[in-house]
Amino acid sequence: xxxxxxxxxxxxxxxxxxxxxxxxxxxxxxxxxxxxxxxxxxxxxxxxxxxxxxxxxxxxxxxxxxxxxxxxxxxxxxxxxxxxxxxxxxxxxxxxxxxxxxxxxxxxxxxxxxxxxxxxxxxxxxxxxxxxxxxxxxxxxxxxxxxxxxxxxxxxxxxxxxxxxxxxxxxxxxxxxxxxxxxxxxxxxxxxxxxxxxxxxxxxxxxxxxxxxxxxxxxxxxxxxxxxxxxxxxxxxxxxxxxxxxxxxxxxxxxxxxxxxxxxxxxxxxxxxxxxxxxxxxxxxxxxxxxxxxxxxxxx
Numbered sequence: 001x002x003x004x005x006x007x008x009x010x011x012x013x014x015x016x017x018x019x020x021x022x023x024x025x026x027x028x029x030x031x032x033x034x035x036x037x038x039x040x041x042x043x044x045x046x047x048x049x050x051x052x053x054x055x056x057x058x059x060x061x062x063x064x065x066x067x068x069x070x071x072x073x074x075x076x077x078x079x080x081x082x083x084x085x086x087x088x089x090x091x092x093x094x095x096x097x098x099x100x101x102x103x104x105x106x107x108x109x110x111x112x113x114x115x116x117x118x119x120x121x122x123x124x125x126x127x128x129x130x131x132x133x134x135x136x137x138x139x140x141x142x143x144x145x146x147x148x149x150x151x152x153x154x155x156x157x158x159x160x161x162x163x164x165x166x167x168x169x170x171x172x173x174x175x176x177x178x179x180x181x182x183x184x185x186x187x188x189x190x191x192x193x194x195x196x197x198x199x200x201x202x203x204x205x206x207x208x209x210x211x212x213x214x215x216x217x218x219x220x221x222x223x224x225x226x227x228x229x230x231x232x233x234x235x236x237x238x239x240x241x242x243x244x245x246x247x248x249x250x251x252x253x254x255x256x257x258x259x260x261x262x263x264x265x266x267x268x269x270x271x272x273x274x275x276x277x278x279x280x281x282x283x284x285x286x287x288x289x290x291x292x293x294x295x296x297x298x299x300x
Contacts, residue, residue, distance in 0.1 A: 006292070006296060007036055013289065017274075019270050021271070022041075022191040022268075023035050023036040023037070024191035025294045026264065026265045027262065028255070028264065032300065033297070034296060038191045038267075039192050041188050041190045042270075044186070044251070045245055047243075048139055049242060050105065051126075051129055053116075054201075056097065056101060057211040057214055058207075061208055061210065061211055065097060067098035070096050071115050073086055073093050073094070074092050075091055084107045084108060084223075085103045085109030085112055086103060087110050095115070100112045101218060104116055105221075105242065106219075106223060108222075110143035110144070114142050132206045134196060134200060136189055137188075138187060191253075194267040197253075202216065220238065220239075222240065224243045227283050228266065228287045230287060231287040240254055241253060241254025241255070244269075249269075249270065249272075250271075250282060250286060252268050253269075262298065268286050268289075
């Protein structure tokens with residue numbers, strides 16, 4: 001099947017499932033790539049924790065921070081389903097910066113991430129990225145600001161209304177009545193921008209090799225493996241990634257390293273038109289489309 005026909009068929013499958021997305025798969029050695037709307041910008045949700053890790057580790061490398069320094073972290077106090085780690089703690093805890101990095105990146109702990117943001121604010125994270133030659137990922141706010149959506153202000157029986165608003169309140173130019181879903185106000189990026197970040201972490205780049213290795217290790221330890229991991233993990237491959245979820249947004253970016261030496265960056269950012277919290281079919285289709293693109297690129 002010609003590439004154009006394959007892309008058309010995959011777009012149709014996504015649309016039938018109520019999904020629109022920015023997909024890009026790149027061979028990190030050759031630079032060859034294939035994608036669907038790879039430059040379409042989305043709010044990045046928890047994907048922002050990867051740039052946060054890069055910026056924090058870069059400051060540790062420069063001696064501006066000490067990874068062994070313990071930070072007093074107040075409990076997240078979150079009782080609703082979903083959040084992990086310190087976000088669910090009931091009492092204050094002292095955690096080393098190095099361990100906050102693990103919690104933030106591998107467990108997607110937003111309370112841990114905000115403890116890191118308190119040390120390196122969003123504007124400084126953006127400045128670090130720009131200094132490394134990485135543009136296209138914008139960091140504007142902390143995780144606490146991210147989670148303060150209508151879903152947190154509604155009773156469980158009415159949470160679906162927040163998803164309806166998320167779907168229907170889009171404005172021209174990718175704006176949105178919910179600030180966290182407005183690409184001009186939220187942390188944001190495209191599949192291409194995140195692939196550039198992955199390339200910089202997995203191949204020689206201005207990112208220090210020790211910093212890049214630590215981020216790769218943290219992403220390999222990602223415990224959230226229900227989205228793309230089933231299609232990219234095997235005894236002959238290693239999948240390292242970071243997920244992002246917010247209302248009707250479902251994202252994942254990662255790298256699959258094959259035993260034969262091939263290495264592919266994969267970035268998938270999607271929004272759903274279905275007002276439901278649990279959408280296992282959408283998760284599976286995201287992975288299927290990404291896997292199909294990787295398979296086509298691998299055998300081109």
